[in-house]
Amino acid sequence: MKKILLFLLLIVILLLAAARVRYGGGEPYPDLTTTPRLDASALETVLTYPEPIGNVAVSADGRVFFTVHPESRPTGNRLLEFVDGASVPYPDIGSQLELFDTVLGLVIDRQNRLWSIDHGFHGLRSPRLLAFDLEDGDILLDYSFTQDIAPAGSFLQDVQVSADGSTVVIADASFLRKRPALVVIDVTTGNIRRVLEGDPSVAAEKTLIRSGEIDMSFLFGIYSLRGGVDGITFGPEWLYFGALSGSGLYRVRLADLKNGDLTASELASRVERVADKPLSDGLSIDVDGSVYITDVEHNAISVIDSSGNLQTLVRSPDIRWPDALSFGPDGWLYVADSALQDVILKSRGHVEAQAPYKIFRINTGTEGFPGQ
Secondary structure, eight states, X not given: OHHHHHHHHHHHHHHHHHHHHHHSOOBOOOOOXXXXXXXXXXXXXXXXXXXXXXXXXXXXXXXXXXXXXGGGOOSSOOEEEEETTXXXXXXXXXXXXXXXXXXXXXXXXXXXXXXXXXXXHHHTSOOEEEEEETXXXXXXXXXXXXXXXXXXXXXXXXXXXXXXXXXXXXXXXXXXXOOOEEEEEETTTOOEEEESTTOTTTSOOSBOOEETTEEOEETTTTEEOOOSEEXXXXXXXXXXXXXXXXXXXXXXXXXXXXXXXXXXXXXHHTOEEEEEOOSOSOEEEBTTSOEEEEETTTTEEEEEOTTOOEEEEEEOTTOSSEEEEEEOGGGEEEEEEOOGGGTTTOOHHHHHHTOOEEEEEEEOSSOBOTTO
């Protein structure tokens, strides 16, 4: 009996060691911040909420929508609109549990549709993409993903829509499966494809995220938060993207993403590295082609101009974990602060004690594309 117990203990130790090699560890990432272009006092609080905020999307007429971050395990509302100083469930309170499970990503396209992406608890349940008509709240499109598109261990968590509304792209950060990819949907035909799966441009590098004094490492170092492609944003011609745990901002032409005749290697060869970037969550872009990018380690938002130069836009300890970005009207850039270092694998009591959670905005002095 003693030999059997020792053998089982050895198996457990080997499994834990293998898990740590695959999921744990990581090296510190260099600090790429510069002197901020704007003072922290330029940062305005838009709203506060008692639960952690996931993503934000702001329409061309200034309507503000946001999700409750699924890592906080919400039991009530998941998608809300900020109306007259109050956060109200969208499209209504009765459909929250029916429509949403682990909804996170949001975007508003130029056809005035609000899109939400639900990763279905890392692909173990039913990943789902919904599009709402902002005129009346009706559901216009409803996609449920099969296992070949959103397999177990996937994490569909950011969504963007092309200017003409015909192409949807979703980022699979793949925290558990470790096979990140982009999902491309042709809205007209309904065709759905996974592309660039495992390509270096979407893959996580072996970094250890440090938010302030907190290492994003859990379970005695067996698991470190390390994600693949996370933020994505559309310019007129290009899709820009980068991994949460990646050093590079990349881009690929929309025409190439839509071309189903390209082989995997042909598509990969058309991906371009634009610039170095911080460890980041959300992306947005302005009309001049400058890409705005969150810096999750340094409470900051950075900007990479069209020449590839990186500069810190604003930095403030008030932004605990700058998650998603969305331009609104008149040059206002909105940032959802999810405070993930106080959310992931924390008790509900701890999460509640860190409230309130906030959405901020800052005026960039340029125009963006509202909703993304």
